[in-house]
Amino acid sequence: MPPSLSRVIALSRLGLRSLTEAPKDVPVRWVSVSELEDPTPFLEGGELVLTTGMRLTPENAAGYVARLVERGVAGLGFAVGVIHDKVPPELVEAAREQGLALLEVPKPVPFIAIGKAVSRMLAAEWYEDTTRAYQAQRELTRAALKGPGPLITRLARELGGWALLLDPSGAVRNAEPARARRRAAALAAELPRLRGTASVSLSEGGGGSEGDHVVLQAIGLNKRPRGYLAVGTPEPLPHVGHTIVGAAVSLLTLKSETPRTGRALRAELAAHLLGLPEETPTPHRVLAASAATSASGATSASGAEVLDALEADPAGERCLAVPLDDALAVIVPDALTDQVVALVAAYGSVGVSAPASGADLERALREAEQALAAARRTGRDVLHYGDLPGQSVLGLMDPGPAQGFAEALLAPLEAEGLVPSLRAYIEANGQGETAARTLGVHRHTLRTRMQKAARLLGRDLDDPAVRAELWIALALSANHDGPIGHPGD
Structure with a gap:
């Protein structure tokens, strides 16, 4: 608020003296100097008017005060020792009768000093308000x-x-x-x-x-x-x-007024959770983004940064994100894939699934994780599942029967813990020395394991057709860490 008249009077360096009992708590919005007999056409109200009384006479004092009061000025400052040796008694009497604050301005104090003082107070008030x-x-x-x-x-x-x-x-x-x-x-x-x-x-x-x-x-x-x-x-x-x-x-x-951009995504998610049919399925992709997590499963600083980046962007607001063991899974509307990938890729490698909807999102998550594992090993920022070698062939298969084939074929090896060794052997294209080195075991140990695997499967692992079948089974099964079907193998 503007400074009150009492605060202006309290400035000792100005030496102002009040001559009436009029209220002094009125705000002073500006200082105006005028020698006109009627300055009110040039005033807005709230001013401290300063004058030397050049045109003031005993006869017009009452009318002069009445016009100032009607205009709503904060007060009148009268300079003595210039035109008048003292404030005219007619002016003092009119000010007292009409309730106008009348101040005596001593001769050594120039009007500009009062103007500057009020201006500084107004600036301080403005700064404080701001x-x-x-x-x-x-x-x-x-x-x-x-x-x-x-x-x-x-x-x-x-x-x-x-x-x-x-x-x-x-x-x-x-x-x-x-x-x-x-x-x-x-x-x-x-x-x-x-x-x-x-x-x-x-x-x-x-x-x-x-x-x-x-x-x-x-x-x-x-x-x-x-x-x-x-x-x-x-x-x-x-x-x-x-x-x-x-x-x-x-x-x-x-x-x-925040746009309900995520409404369709939430509706589809709710329909999926409730087992309801989706009226107009919207294709989505799943991203697996690098994000470390704590031992308790809470997303760590890097994961939190990815979430913050998503929430701060309009495209990210239309996504759903959930922390995984060592990554962050993000369900993204297909049309926004490039935008969201660009957001999260700044924090680490990203694996991108093929388009999916509804019940296919679980499959899309596996694809994204496989793509992320390959991206990490090969040092790539972004890797799409469709770019993994062999995925075009796997994409021709019916997911249900194909998954059943893979699980049935590998079941005997899973029970004996031989799948990792088989995977290394297939990755090495049947080269036992290379596979053993990868596993960190002696070549004779690997040979014994592969002989046992061949007996359990009832197949010859040296047969390229058999190894092709096993490669497909391994690629279709959960393959979070192994490089089967990934670039660079």
């Missing part, structure tokens, strides 16, 4: 991240009053303090007034009570409000108070 508004907006933003309730609580604290968040029907959503809820009934009658305007100010019996000054604002950008914000304070809101309320309305509007 700083307070900035700090309040920052606190409101921090509170808004936790939800509308904490935002309303913080707003009431910033204003030193109460605050209500109402839904479109006028029912209370949040109130601070809780007793402010009882004001909703009186405010409900005022809501129709907001259909043609952004805000309504009330006081006393006009919707407020107990002498409170109330501001009621609509929330939302459309003609039909998504809710209403009401705040009440003992005194009328200053300019900075209106700025703070405006910031709260903006935050609430932003929340209420």
Whole structure:
């Protein structure tokens, strides 16, 4: 707020002396110097008018004061020792009768010194208001991240009053303090007034009570409000108070107008969980992004950074993410794949599945994990499952029967723990020395294992056709760590 007249008088370096008992708590909005007999056409109200009394006479003093009072000036400063040795008694008497604050300005004090002093005080007040508004907006933003309730609580604290968040029907959503809820009934009658305007100010019996000054604002950008914000304070809101309320309305509007871009994805997920048919399945892909996790399974700093990047981007808001053991799985609408891949690839390797929908998402997750494992080994930033060698052949197979074939073929080896050794042997294209070195065992140990595997399978592992069948079975089975079918093998 602008400085009060009493604060200006209190500046000892100016030497101002009050000659009347008029209230001094009025704000001084500016300083105006005028020697006109009627300066009011050039005033807006709230000024401290300074004059030497050049055109002042005993006859026109009363009229001069009356015009200043009617214009609403903050006060009149009269310089002595220039035209008049002292303030004319007729002017003092008129000021006392009409309630005008009259100040004596000593001769050594130039008018420009008073103007500069008030200007500095106004600048300080403006800076203080700006700083307070900035700090309040920052606190409101921090509170808004936790939800509308904490935002309303913080707003009431910033204003030193109460605050209500109402839904479109006028029912209370949040109130601070809780007793402010009882004001909703009186405010409900005022809501129709907001259909043609952004805000309504009330006081006393006009919707407020107990002498409170109330501001009621609509929330939302459309003609039909998504809710209403009401705040009440003992005194009328200053300019900075209106700025703070405006910031709260903006935050609430932003929340209420956020596009429902993820609605379709959530509906499909709900249908899948409930076993309901999907009316219009939307193709999605699953990304497996590098993200370390803690021993408890909570996403660590790197994983949190990926999640933050997703939540901060409009494309990321349309995705669903879940931490895995050493990665982050992200379900992405197919059309946004490139955008989301670019977001998460900045934090590590990414594996991308083929398009899928509904029940196929489990298969897509396996594909993404396989692609990520290959990307990590080969040092690639992004690798699509379709780019893995052999996937075009595997894609021709019916997933159900193919998976059953793989599980049945490998079951005897799974029971004996021979699948890792077989995988290394197939990867090495039947070269026992290479496979043994990969496994870190003696070549005779590997030979014994492969002989046992051949007996269990009833097949000759030196036969290329047999090894081809086994390669397909291994590629179809869970293959998170092995490089079967991955580039560089």
